[in-house]
Amino acid sequence: MSATLHEDHELPQSGHLTTSASLQRLPNTATVEEVVAVLDEHGYVIIDELVSGDTMDRIVQEMQPHIDSSVHGDEYFSGTKTRRTGRLMAHSPTARELVMNPLVLGVGRSFLSASHGIQLGSTEMISIEPGQTAQMLHIDDMVAGEYPYTPDFKIYCNNIWAVTDITEANGGTRIVPGSHKKQFEEQSYTQADTVPVEMSKGSLLIFSGKLVHGGGANTTTDEIRRALSLPYIVSWMRQEENQYLACPQKIARTLPTDLLRVMGYDALYGMGHAGALSDPLPALFEE
Known part of the structure; x- marks a missing residue:
């Protein structure tokens, strides 16, 4: 499954274009019900400063040797100036706390409640370095390949944690708000249709596996954008990262x-x- 990027398209938004400043945000005191309501309607939600900056610094400290030994991607999707570091359940006690965060776990279970249960899909520290170009637009549901589930069935709930302050300039994830309401194959978007997600260290972006998105370009000269991806998937799917071997x-x-x-x-x-x-x-x- 691949994105179709054309100039002629119809945005699934009403009345105005979304800007970074008007993205859907909730405080860290939000309830599971409040988060899921926004997630269902808009396809994403940002929880500001859900954990402390010190928590993220601990994760970097725990993972630094493994980040340093990670290689850059070898093609455009994984990013030739991006390091992807996995196996966090084996190497980072603090990252385990994020997986079991009561709010996030509650949202995952509620959002994917049509399934018997949920499980951890993968663990990945994503380090976007200066000079990295924008990632191809895609949806995370494509990990299911050609499995014939119905278009409205939810199988994937991604959680992108800001390990560092994330800005448009250093490669913040770019999203198309509302795009989860249309089948991916029917959509045609360019980078101009996307909005950058900017958030402070310790904040969290939760989004549907059907939302069109992609990593942004890092146009800085000296900033590495670090984010932690800890998605939940339905319990019957094969995990992207095999936890029995990764840990x-x-x-x-x-x-x-x-x-x-x-x-x-x-x-x-x-x-x-x-x-x-x-x-x-x-x-x-x-x-």
């Missing part, structure tokens, strides 16, 4: 039960069992 069992055995189930150590109507229909969680601790 070694010796580490997994030290983690809280609730986190392990979100990471995929759970069974769905008999699928995902550890043999003879046994629950995968106690099986993890078997010698």
